[in-house]
Amino acid sequence: MTAPTTSSGDIDAGIPPESPAARDARWGRPRTPMSLLGPRGASPWVGRLVFVAAVVLLFAGPELIADPTRLRQWAEYLCYAMIAVGVDLAWGYGGMLVLGQGVFFGLGAYAMGMHLSLEQTGPGQLPQFMSLYSDYSELPLLWRPFEHLWFAAAAAVVVPVLVAAALGWLVFRRRIRGPYFAILTQATALVFWLLLVGQLQLTAGTNGLTNFSEIFGRSKYEPGTNEFLYYLAAGGLLVVVVLASQLVRSRYGRLLIATRDGEDRVRFLGYDPAVTKTVAFAVAAGMAGLAGALVAPIIGIVAPNQFAVLPSIIMIVWVAVGGRGTIIGALLGALAVSYLKTRVSETRPDDWQYFQGLLFVVVIAYVPGGLVGVARGSWLRGRRLLGSRGQRGDVSPPRPTRGTTEVTA
Numbered sequence: 001m002t003a004p005t006t007s008s009g010d011i012d013a014g015i016p017p018e019s020p021a022a023r024d025a026r027w028g029r030p031r032t033p034m035s036l037l038g039p040r041g042a043s044p045w046v047g048r049l050v051f052v053a054a055v056v057l058l059f060a061g062p063e064l065i066a067d068p069t070r071l072r073q074w075a076e077y078l079c080y081a082m083i084a085v086g087v088d089l090a091w092g093y094g095g096m097l098v099l100g101q102g103v104f105f106g107l108g109a110y111a112m113g114m115h116l117s118l119e120q121t122g123p124g125q126l127p128q129f130m131s132l133y134s135d136y137s138e139l140p141l142l143w144r145p146f147e148h149l150w151f152a153a154a155a156a157v158v159v160p161v162l163v164a165a166a167l168g169w170l171v172f173r174r175r176i177r178g179p180y181f182a183i184l185t186q187a188t189a190l191v192f193w194l195l196l197v198g199q200l201q202l203t204a205g206t207n208g209l210t211n212f213s214e215i216f217g218r219s220k221y222e223p224g225t226n227e228f229l230y231y232l233a234a235g236g237l238l239v240v241v242v243l244a245s246q247l248v249r250s251r252y253g254r255l256l257i258a259t260r261d262g263e264d265r266v267r268f269l270g271y272d273p274a275v276t277k278t279v280a281f282a283v284a285a286g287m288a289g290l291a292g293a294l295v296a297p298i299i300g301i302v303a304p305n306q307f308a309v310l311p312s313i314i315m316i317v318w319v320a321v322g323g324r325g326t327i328i329g330a331l332l333g334a335l336a337v338s339y340l341k342t343r344v345s346e347t348r349p350d351d352w353q354y355f356q357g358l359l360f361v362v363v364i365a366y367v368p369g370g371l372v373g374v375a376r377g378s379w380l381r382g383r384r385l386l387g388s389r390g391q392r393g394d395v396s397p398p399r400p401t402r403g404t405t406e407v408t409a
Contacts, residue, residue: 055238058078058234058237058238059231059234061074061230061234062227062230062231068223068226071226071227071230072226072229072230072298073342074230075226075229075230075232075233075234075294075298076233076295076298076299076338077334077335077338077339078230078233078234078236078237078335079233079236079237079291079292079294079295079298080291080295080315080318080334080335080338081237081330081331081334081335082236082237082240082287082288082290082291082294083101083105083287083288083291083315083318083334084315084318084319084322084330084331084333084334085237085240085241085244085287085327085330085331086101086240086244086283086284086285086286086287086288086291087101087284087288087315087316087318087319087330088244088319088322088324088325088326088327088329088330089244089247089248089280089283089284089287089327090280090281090284091316091319091324092319092324092325092326092330093248093253093256093257093260093280093325094256094259094260094276094277094280094281095177095259095260095261096177096181096277096280096281097178097179097181097182097185097316098182098185098281098284098312098316099182099183099185099186099189099309099312099313099316100184100185100186100187100188100189100192100309100312101185101189101284101285101288101312101315102189102192102306102307102308102309102311102312102315103160103163103185103188103189103192103307103312104160104163104164104284104285104286104288104289104292105288105289105291105292105295105306105307105311105315106192106196106292106302106304106306106307107156107159107160107163107289107292108156108157108159108160108288108289108290108291108292108293108296109156109292109293109295109296109302109306109307110196110203110209110292110296110302111146111152111153111155111156111159111289111292111293112152112153112156112292112293112294112296112297112302113208113209113212113296113302114143114146114152114209115146115147115148115149115151115152116209116212116214116215116296116297117209117212118139118143118146118147119212119214119215119216120211120212120213120214124138124139126138126139127204127209128211129204129207129209130201133200133201133204133205134200134201136201140202142202143202149216152293153293156289156290156292156293157286157289157290157293158286158289159289160285160286160288160289160292161282161283161285161286161289162282163285164278164281164282164284164285164286165278165281165282167188167281168274168277168278168281168282169274169278171184172273172274172277172278172281173274175274177263185312186309186312186313189307189308189309189312190308190309192307193304193305193307193308193309196304196307197304203304205304206303206304206305207303208301208302208303208304208306209296209301209302209303210300210301210302210303212296212297212300212301215229215297216297220300229294229297229298232294233294233295233298236290236291236294237331239290240287240290240291241327241331243283243287244283244287244327245327247280247283248327252276252279255271255276256276256277256280259271259273259276259277314337314356317333317337317356317359317360318330318333318334318337318338319333319334319370320333320360320363320364320370321333321336321337321359321360321363321370321371322334322336322370322371322372323369323370323371323372323373324370326370326372328372329370329371329372329373332371332372333370333371336371337356337359340355340359341356
């Protein structure tokens, strides 16, 4: 009778060294967004190279897209991708189903839209809609600071962050979560829409802010304006992705994921989940506000219907299709769904809403991991297939473990 025994000095000799990716997975540390598409044991340089290639492709868009109209459409898609990254930060990593992200998107858009409206008029003059719908003789106090671009740009980000922080602090301190939080955010979007429609003298009501012929000192019809707006959207998206990646990979990101998976346990360990969730909610709102500020000159109109309940639900569809809990998945989902919307609407404008609903149902029911889940599953199946083929011809006996000796009883 024989039994293997291992000396105490060689206790770890037969154990292969643990890779950084495996160690991070074991300790619950999130991996880089780009590395989620690759194998578990892949070098971190793989993710970095993929990120660099994606950035090069992003800023090469004007060279790849020759049509100015299509270029402006892709600039719009990039703004939607910013919103999707913020929604994924709150929903995918924080577990907060935000159905009212259109509120913060609209706040940013109206902040920039007010500046663009004043840019079309001369000094001391009123926007055209105020001359029609109001009896103002001078510019209202609320509008005066938006004559400056720096104030409008700052307000487009800061105001959504402050509103989300105040709302989140009040809600999360009372431990409102799950479907109740989702319904509350959706009701916020409805209230926001009603305010925009009701304040005809200040917001132009359902008509919205339009006729942006001058954009940041440039004519809307200049040949390089579309390219200029695309680069603005690409730069904004890059900032949003880098910020979200750093947050997810930080200690705060691990705490956010822990709060999503076990809020009561986090509270028992001495952390305040309300603070953790409020920060994520506010950061996501700031990303949506930045997207709104950039999309206003790209689309050329800022109207209440762009920020109502239905657009907020579509933002959730972007993240679900791309892959919840993966930044790259949210980005790809927003780009893919927006591109499909344009293509289908051009050929079958009456069928897009049905197609969108069917897409959401199919993803939730059969592909819960989204596009990233499909890519990752295909990669793993391919590796298993190649591994099984390689093992068929390998008939050599297993090598003995180092440090193991045979002891005869």
